[in-house]
Amino acid sequence: METQFQQEPKVSFFQTTTAKMMMVGILTIILIIPLALVQELIVERSQRQKEVITETTSKWGNSVYFYGPILKVPYKDPISGASNYAYFFPEELNNKTEVTMEKPLERSIYKSNVFSTKMQFNGKYTTPNFVSKGIPAENIYWNRAKIMIRTTNLKSLKDEVKIKLGNQNLTFESVASNTNDSIESLETNYFDYRTIQDNSKFDFTIAFNGSKQIKIVPIGKTTAAKMTSNWGSPNFNGNFSPITRDIKTDSFEATWKVLYFNRPFAQQYYDALPELGKYSFAVDFITPVDEYQQNERASKYGFLVIGLTFLIFFLIQSISKINIHIFQYSMIGIALIMFYTLLISITEHSSFSFAYLISGVSVIVLISLYSISILKDRKFPMFIAMSLSVLYTFIYVIIQLEDYALLVGSIGLFLILAAVMYFSRKIEWNK
Structure with a gap:
């Protein structure tokens, strides 16, 4: 088989x-x-959305940057005989900022978050000290003192800016910048500091249209700030964090307190004013995670x-x-x-x-x-x-x-x- x-x-x-x-x-x-x-x-x-938002918000107002108010006093150098300026920061600076998110600006399918803000400032100066610089009293031009503010958003100012300094009322005007950066300046007319040195308190309000961010440089020897808004997704950044914050679904409130020994810059400068934007505290008003x-x-x-x-x-x-x-x-x-x-x-x-x-x-x-x-x-x-x-x-x-x-x-x-x-x-x- x-x-x-x-x-x-x-x-x-x-x-x-x-x-x-x-x-x-x-x-x-x-x-x-x-x-x-x-x-x-x-x-x-x-990327297209970012380009449209940038173009749209530039017409309304960009980020708000505030650096001031600074006392500016001219003097004559006793050695060279050249005229220069001395810059003095406030002894005390208090700020209250109210931010109102407006109806988004629409262009095609894109929406841009914008806001209006009202910033109130008050504080006081101490009598400027020229002794450390070795400048005699007769070389100081007290009658040509000014108050100045540095900012990046002059075109979006909502009203003229006036300051009450002691017993005087002064109006700010824009001045040409000597630098090529985007920072602009506001300065008052001349005044005689000697008329207010016994009462050097100041008080003023400034209002902007803006978008994306608010940044403030804490130049007071003691700076206290409070910010409130109807925006529920703030992003706190910059060189200082708020000491208190209360964030809700549709609003937030935050406070800062910065002392002079918390920051690496002085209270007075001679000849040139430094740019101190990197030492500011800031809040971003952008959508945390967009579509x-x-x-x-x-x-x-x-x-x-x-x-x-x-x-x-x-x-x-x-x-x-x-x-x-x-x-x-x-x-x-x-x-x-x-x-x-x-x-x-x-x-x-x-x-x-x-x-x-x-x-x-x-x-x-x-x-x-x-x-x-x-x-x-x-x-x-x-x-x-x-x-x-x-x-x-x-x-x-x-x-x-x-x-x-x-x-x-x-x-x-x-x-x-x-x-x-x-x-x-x-x-x-x-x-």
């Missing part, structure tokens, strides 16, 4: 699980190219979404023995890329949350319906729809989180890995 041995038909390499895994992996890498193009589109639209930033953060998870979605289909294919063509993987991948183009286009005309919901639902429904024709069963498409819903929800939560984004993301990825290991434990990978 002859024993006949039946040989199993040879399976082509391209029909093996290894080959299919390689093709799906290569396709995943290829899809990085359109995903990168979408990310470039987001950056381009974001384009959220779109950019969402797109960074695109590779993860594509990889996990392909992994789900591949596991289903391996478990159910249903053959899924590489072309069908390609269609699914393009649908996942379309999520981000839908997201950015809808966001520009609505909110990010609404756009994310519409884009997510659209892509999940599209892929689920397409998978019905691929998998010939409603059980697997329902599982795919549920998995994509969980994945998109997970990413949305991470985008909204700031302090706990890394923690939640790490835990989520660990659970996803655990699920993949569980469902793939019985697959025979050698076939």
Whole structure:
């Protein structure tokens, strides 16, 4: 009796699980190219928004920078005989700033946050001391003293600026700047300091239209400041942090107190006035995370979404023995890329949350319906729809989180890995 041995038909390499895994992996890498193009589109639209906002706010008013009031007294150098100026900062400087966010300026689809601010200042000077400079009394021109303010936003002043100094009322006027920077100056007319030296208290109000930021240099020997606003997302920066802050959903209140030994500059200067902007305290009035930033953060998870979605289909294919063509993987991948183009286009005309919901639902429904024709069963498409819903929800939560984004993301990825290991434990990978 002859024993006949039946040989199993040879399976082509391209029909093996290894080959299919390689093709799906290569396709995943290829899809990085359109995903990168979408990310470039987001950056381009974001840059366009910044350009429009800069152009729009420049007409209303830019950032508000305040450095003053400074007592300016001319004198004659006893050695060279040249005329120079001495600059003296206040002994005490108190500030109360009220910031009102106005209706955003709109141009096309872009909106610019702008504000109006009323800044009240009061304080006092001490009698200037020229002894350390060795300048005799007869070389000091007390009758040609001035008060000056340095700022960057003269064109957006809402009213003329007047100061009450002792028993005198003085009006500020703009003066030409000798520097090429953006800082401009306001100065009063001449007055005789000797007439107010026994009562050197001052009081004035200045009002601006502005945008983005308010920055104040604490030049008082003791500087106390308070700022209130109907803006609920302030960003405190600069060289000094507020000593108190009360931030609510639609408003904030903050106070600062800076003493002369807290800052690395003196109370008086001769010949030249230094620029002290880097020693200021500041508040930013900008949207913390705008729609384009959220779109950019969402797109960074695109590779993860594509990889996990392909992994789900591949596991289903391996478990159910249903053959899924590489072309069908390609269609699914393009649908996942379309999520981000839908997201950015809808966001520009609505909110990010609404756009994310519409884009997510659209892509999940599209892929689920397409998978019905691929998998010939409603059980697997329902599982795919549920998995994509969980994945998109997970990413949305991470985008909204700031302090706990890394923690939640790490835990989520660990659970996803655990699920993949569980469902793939019985697959025979050698076939």
